[in-house]
Amino acid sequence: MQVRRLLFLQKADVLEQQKAWVVAQLGAALPQASIEFAGSAEAVPEGAVFDVVIAPTLPWLPQALGRLTDYRWVHFLSAGVEKIWAMDFDKTRPIMTKSSGVHGAPMSEYAIGAMLYFTKQFGRFHQQARHAEWQHLWLDGLTGKQLTVLGLGHVGQSLARRAKAFDMQVAGTLRNLRPVEQVDRVVSLAEIESELARTDFLICCLPLTEETRGLVNDELLGRLKPGAVLIDISRGGVVKGDAVLKALNAGTLKGAALDVFEQQPLPKDSPLWQREDVLITPHVAGTTPHYLKRALDVFLQSLHDQMAGRPISNQIDVKAGY
Known part of the structure; x- marks a missing residue:
């Protein structure tokens, strides 16, 4: 799968802190891809087509995806994805991966x-x-x-x-x-x-x-x-x-x-x-200053596996629920 257009979603206040890291890491690994950002559903370009959407399990994720004409892959920045099952978007058509191992x-x-x-x-x-x-x-x-x-x-x-x-x-x-x-x-x-x-x-x-x-x-x-x-x-x-x-x-x-x-x-x-x-402790066991880098590394490894015809180890199992 060639990634030519990638959309990165994040809460607006966090997005400004992460943009430079995302551009540096993904830009170096995927020099042919254009990377776009959105800090709200309304900021997502309506009718656009993206190869990959990278996002946390944001409450406004269904609205953001609903504005797109097509997308082929959703990568979640978290290892736990229990929140997505109550969200109204198609979970069977795109590849869905999670950041397993980041914690x-x-x-x-x-x-x-x-x-x-x-x-x-x-x-x-x-x-x-x-x-x-x-x-x-x-x-x-x-x-x-x-x-x-x-x-x-x-x-x-x-x-x-x-x-x-x-x-x-x-x-x-x-x-x-x-x-x-x-x-x-x-x-x-x-x-x-x-x-x-x-x-x-x-x-x-x-x-x-x-x-x-x-x-x-x-x-x-x-x-x-x-x-x-x-x-x-x-x-x-x-x-x-x-x-x-x-x-x-x-x-x-x-x-x-x-x-x-x-x-x-x-x-x-x-x-x-x-x-x-x-x-x-207030849900901090998995926190680390290296979190974003590791989560993006997980996505890049999954992409390499997919392109090489290898199984994607962190692909979400819809039937199992994780």
Whole structure:
């Protein structure tokens, strides 16, 4: 597929910051292509034809696409695309790809940091320091502990590699079972119960689909080894917040690091805010100053694969919903 005309969509306030980066990176890789920008649906040239549209999952994306006569490829700047299923545009005709892998490094680093936060009791020491308290404690470690990853995609595999540097045992789930480097045991979600019983850290990296919505519930958390830690870096809605609270109160969970929630921002009256055994972050696990470059690199690799006749690894599966 030859790309001669490309449209980049973005929120208007962000667009001005990203234009130069987009022109430099895509212009160097696709010197034959003209690159146009739009910060609103109204700014999209009506009746135009583009080979590729690159965009986040913007709420006005259907209106923007509706102004075009034709487009052959839509690349999303995010790895999660659950928002597009409620949007009114044709998802079967164009190639649709997502920025899979863009979160691998930052999100796996976040998960390692969260595990260390609870294992080394950094939160407790921070509180002690604020009150000039000197209280000695014996600390646990990650060595020999089991990490169980729900979703061995790009993030899960990146996390497994980093966990092995701490000599952890790693288990994880895949829809289509196959060996995964640095993962000791790969199982299906239906077979996860035996792993939960020996899990010290449960990391949720799943996309939000009809199959995964509310998956981490009372029943699943109740099967965990008592004293486990939950880390949620998936999408809001996979983990049920009320189930987390019950598991914390019951002692099934020793702690939880939560980056995403069923309702965002997390309501101010949520009891999660008041808990010392919960680390709350505002959906930042995947953020990095290198995000745009990596997302565009994913698109360029997909384009090269398509032109070479190779399968596009990050193509969106409409039936699967991600």
